[in-house]
Amino acid sequence: MKENRIYNFNAGPAALPLEVLEEIKDSFLNFGGSGMSITEVSHRSKWFDDVINDAVARTRRLLKLDDRFSVLFIQGGASMQFCMIPMNLLQGDDSADYVNTGTWSTKAIKEAEILGKRVNVVASSEDKNFSYIPKNISFNSNAVYAHITSNNTIKGTQWASYPDTGGVPLIADMSSDIMSRPLDVDKFGLIYAGAQKNIGPAGVCMVIIRDDMLGRVPESLPSMLKYTTYASKNSMYNTPPCFAIYTIQLVLKWLEETVGGLEKMAEINEKKARILYEAITSGEFYRATAAPDSRSLMNVTFRLPDEELEKRFIAQALENGMGGLKGHRSVGGCRASIYNATPLAAVEALVNFMKTFEKKNG
Amino acid sequence: MKENRIYNFNAGPAALPLEVLEEIKDSFLNFGGSGMSITEVSHRSKWFDDVINDAVARTRRLLKLDDRFSVLFIQGGASMQFCMIPMNLLQGDDSADYVNTGTWSTKAIKEAEILGKRVNVVASSEDKNFSYIPKNISFNSNAVYAHITSNNTIKGTQWASYPDTGGVPLIADMSSDIMSRPLDVDKFGLIYAGAQKNIGPAGVCMVIIRDDMLGRVPESLPSMLKYTTYASKNSMYNTPPCFAIYTIQLVLKWLEETVGGLEKMAEINEKKARILYEAITSGEFYRATAAPDSRSLMNVTFRLPDEELEKRFIAQALENGMGGLKGHRSVGGCRASIYNATPLAAVEALVNFMKTFEKKNG
Numbered sequence: 185m186k187e188n189r190i191y192n193f194n195a196g197p198a199a200l201p202l203e204v205l206e207e208i209k210d211s212f213l214n215f216g217g218s219g220m221s222i223t224e225v226s227h228r229s230k231w232f233d234d235v236i237n238d239a240v241a242r243t244r245r246l247l248k249l250d251d252r253f254s255v256l257f258i259q260g261g262a263s264m265q266f267c268m269i270p271m272n273l274l275q276g277d278d279s280a281d282y283v284n285t286g287t288w289s290t291k292a293i294k295e296a297e298i299l300g301k302r303v304n305v306v307a308s309s310e311d312k313n314f315s316y317i318p319k320n321i322s323f324n325s326n327a328v329y330a331h332i333t334s335n336n337t338i339k340g341t342q343w344a345s346y347p348d349t350g351g352v353p354l355i356a357d358m359s360s361d362i363m364s365r366p367l368d369v370d371k372f373g374l375i376y377a378g379a380q381k382n383i384g385p386a387g388v389c390m391v392i393i394r395d396d397m398l399g400r401v402p403e404s405l406p407s408m409l410k411y412t413t414y415a416s417k418n419s420m421y422n423t424p425p426c427f428a429i430y431t432i433q434l435v436l437k438w439l440e441e442t443v444g445g446l447e448k449m450a451e452i453n454e455k456k457a458r459i460l461y462e463a464i465t466s467g468e469f470y471r472a473t474a475a476p477d478s479r480s481l482m483n484v485t486f487r488l489p490d491e492e493l494e495k496r497f498i499a500q501a502l503e504n505g506m507g508g509l510k511g512h513r514s515v516g517g518c519r520a521s522i523y524n525a526t527p528l529a530a531v532e533a534l535v536n537f538m539k540t541f542e543k544k545n546g
Numbered sequence: 547m548k549e550n551r552i553y554n555f556n557a558g559p560a561a562l563p564l565e566v567l568e569e570i571k572d573s574f575l576n577f578g579g580s581g582m583s584i585t586e587v588s589h590r591s592k593w594f595d596d597v598i599n600d601a602v603a604r605t606r607r608l609l610k611l612d613d614r615f616s617v618l619f620i621q622g623g624a625s626m627q628f629c630m631i632p633m634n635l636l637q638g639d640d641s642a643d644y645v646n647t648g649t650w651s652t653k654a655i656k657e658a659e660i661l662g663k664r665v666n667v668v669a670s671s672e673d674k675n676f677s678y679i680p681k682n683i684s685f686n687s688n689a690v691y692a693h694i695t696s697n698n699t700i701k702g703t704q705w706a707s708y709p710d711t712g713g714v715p716l717i718a719d720m721s722s723d724i725m726s727r728p729l730d731v732d733k734f735g736l737i738y739a740g741a742q743k744n745i746g747p748a749g750v751c752m753v754i755i756r757d758d759m760l761g762r763v764p765e766s767l768p769s770m771l772k773y774t775t776y777a778s779k780n781s782m783y784n785t786p787p788c789f790a791i792y793t794i795q796l797v798l799k800w801l802e803e804t805v806g807g808l809e810k811m812a813e814i815n816e817k818k819a820r821i822l823y824e825a826i827t828s829g830e831f832y833r834a835t836a837a838p839d840s841r842s843l844m845n846v847t848f849r850l851p852d853e854e855l856e857k858r859f860i861a862q863a864l865e866n867g868m869g870g871l872k873g874h875r876s877v878g879g880c881r882a883s884i885y886n887a888t889p890l891a892a893v894e895a896l897v898n899f900m901k902t903f904e905k906k907n908g
Contacts, residue, residue, distance in 0.1 A: 188576055188579075188581055189575060189576055189581045189582065190580075190581030190582065192581075192582050192586055194582075194586065194587070194588050195588075196588075196785065197585060197586055197587060197588060197589060197785065197788060198586060199582075199586055200583065200585055200586055202575075205574060205575055205583050205585070205586075206575070208574060209571055209574040209575060212567060212570060212571040212574065213551060213564075213567055213568070213571060214550055214551060217550075218552075218869075219550055219551045219552030219554075219867070219869065220551065220552065220554050220556075220561075220869070221562065221567050223559060223562055223567070223747035223748075223793065224554055224556065224559055224560060224561055224562055224567075225556070225559060226556050226557075226558075226559060226870065227559060227748065228875075259621035259622045259623070259626070259749065259787070260621045260622055260626075260770055261621070261770075261784045261785055262784075263769065263770050263783070263784040264621070264622075264770045266768070266769075266770070267768030267769070267770060267771065271768075291769075295768050295769060295770075298766065298767070298768055298769075299768060378785065380785055385585035385788065385789050386585075386589065386785045386786065386787055386788045386789070387621065387749045387750070387786075387787030387788070387789060387790055388749070388787075404660065405660070406628070406629035406633075406657050406660055406661060407625065407628075407629070407653075407657060407660075408622055408623075408625050408626045408628070408629060408657075409629065421625070422623045422624075422625040423558065423559065423623055423740065423742055423748045424748065424749075425621070425748055425749030425787065425790070426559060426747065426748045426749070427747050427748070427749060427789060427790070428749055428787070428789070431585065505581070507580075507581065507582070508588065513590075
């Protein structure tokens with residue numbers, strides 16, 4: 185492949201569109217005629233204003249956000265949101281509902297509890313090792329919000345559709361599937377996504393927040409921990425993570441102008457996932473780990489007959505130009521993360537390799 | 547200049563060494579033979595381990611840190627440290643001393659007060675518009691720490707030497723002069739620096755913390771707001787800002803291997819500042835705004851006879867390939883930020899331009 189690049193199946197940081205990387209590279213010493221690198225221009229300059237405003241505008245168009253929503257860029261990843269959400273939205277006797285679908289949900293619950301907030305875990309798939317997404321959940325009508333993790337990168341599960349909360353604002357950690365499919369934003373009070381899987385590099389979290397949620401933010405919080413600080417200053421109360429926001433802007437431009445929007449992106453993602461799951465489930469050699477109706481289109485987790493074969497599979501795949509196929513260290517096995525930027529060709533190459541490997545070792 | 551680059555006198559984000567930018571550019575599609583961009587490699591990979599470990603090792607060597615100190619990389623900039631420091635270090639009746647030398651100190655004080663912490667402002671230069679660094683300060687012997695801003699980017703002041711706190715651990719916001727000169731770390735309990743001025747791009751803050759300060763951190767804080775979380779996981783409890791840390795690593799490599807260490811860097815910085823202050827103070831046309839004994843070697847602030855001339859000066863400088871000379875919007879005037887990465891040639895070009903401009907307009 186070009187410049188000896190590999191097909192990158194990493195779970196995050198993950199593959200970025202090659203044309204985005206090439207644009208960053210080509211303009212790295214002189215951004216937009218500024219005579220400076222994007223890493224050197226002032227965040228108070230017209231150059232950076234254009235970048236962040238375009239990133240926000242493209243987010244609004246792609247996700248069809250109306251004026252109730254603000255688009256913010258906050259540092260600290262999704263993990264910082266685990267504490268910022270309850271700090272900003274729950275006061276006094278307020279309570280929130282959480283659905284536990286694995287590691288990331290568990291951490292979100294833990295951070296709310298550390299803060300002494302009232303948390304109701306209304307559903308969990310822990311009974312079956314988080315291999316499925318719970319159904320028919322009863323949410324508390326007086327909950328300030330209902331929190332879910334839209335896609336679990338480790339167990340390879342994903343909400344195929346979002347739950348009916350009976351009007352309680354939904355909050356979703358969409359770190360691993362934001363912009364992977366069209367979104368009906370009406371149910372959501374807040375959406376957050378660490379950028380390093382589907383929309384950019386590590387170092388920034390996109391937060392989309394509705395005005396009624398912003399209205400709940402107490403004045404008494406430290407400035408950097410309040411959503412209102414970011415909303416009132418277009419995420420530039422202090423110096424934002426300029427390079428990460430710039431990369432997001434280019435990824436969103438690629439999504440709109442090269443891919444053609446989220447409907448098109450969803451079609452491609454469905455096709456990638458379909459041929460990969462078919463390769464896994466068509467025989468006895470490979471085995472998918474997630475329940476059929478809960479399988480993620482982003483992180484395809486699977487096992488081979490034994491761990492020795494898995495090691496060999498991962499090593500030989502890398503020799504064949506396919507990297508990042510090792511499962512999360514907490515669960516083992518194999519995982520192919522096939523986010524937006526992973527091309528169909530990468531999945532086809534992987535499927536071919538899987539067939540060859542099975543023939544030799546099956 | 548190469549690729550039509552300008553001489554960049556921005557206050558931050560600011561100039562980076564050209565050879566660092568070139569190395570990033572050259573390896574941007576394939577980092578270290580990984581077949582991936584640095585923005586695409588896993589933070590749990592050997593590639594990134596080498597990056598972060600080298601960045602820490604170089605920081606230790608350059609600042610001569612002993613084993614009591616941990617080097618952390620935290621998101622949110624120095625502004626996040628304004629709240630993290632009091633959250634982590636002050637409990638119950640604990641109090642801290644703060645010296646107020648302008649905007650950034652004022653914000654640090656405000657954030658500690660928002661948290662309801664006991665803050666003593668033991669000295670301030672507000673009486674003279676923050677144009678000097680206070681002397682002969684009496685610190686409280688029972689203070690947990692004494693906080694200063696080592697360099698004020700807006701008013702162009704800098705601590706020439708650090709105050710005697712009578713044994714109270716010093717905490718310094720060194721965002722704008724870290725690594726600009728050798729450091730006697732013995733006085734310090736904690737040092738922090740947003741990277742985007744002297745050591746990297748926006749999006750990461752370096753925090754150097756001594757073990758007795760780490761020992762004060764309460765268990766009850768959210769994970770992402772506790773120094774102990776970062777110290778116990780080599781700053782990788784969650785996905786760190788990989789690209790920003792990588793750039794820091796390259797800047798520190800440049801400091802050690804090209805510049806030759808902090809003594810050499812300090813010599814160059816002193817020379818740059820000397821010729822620029824000489825150009826400003828040698829006649830009546832330009833006027834330095836900071837008190838002579840408090841003048842910053844990093845941010846040289848000055849005025850011209852009137853604002854109309856200042857506008858013309860800034861505009862004509864840009865036409866001549868010198869950018870970023872406008873003073874901070876809160877104070878006006880002119881400012882030349884001459885951090886580590888600003889070459890002597892840039893300052894010489896500016897001085898020549900200043901002489902020509904004075905001849906035409908003086």
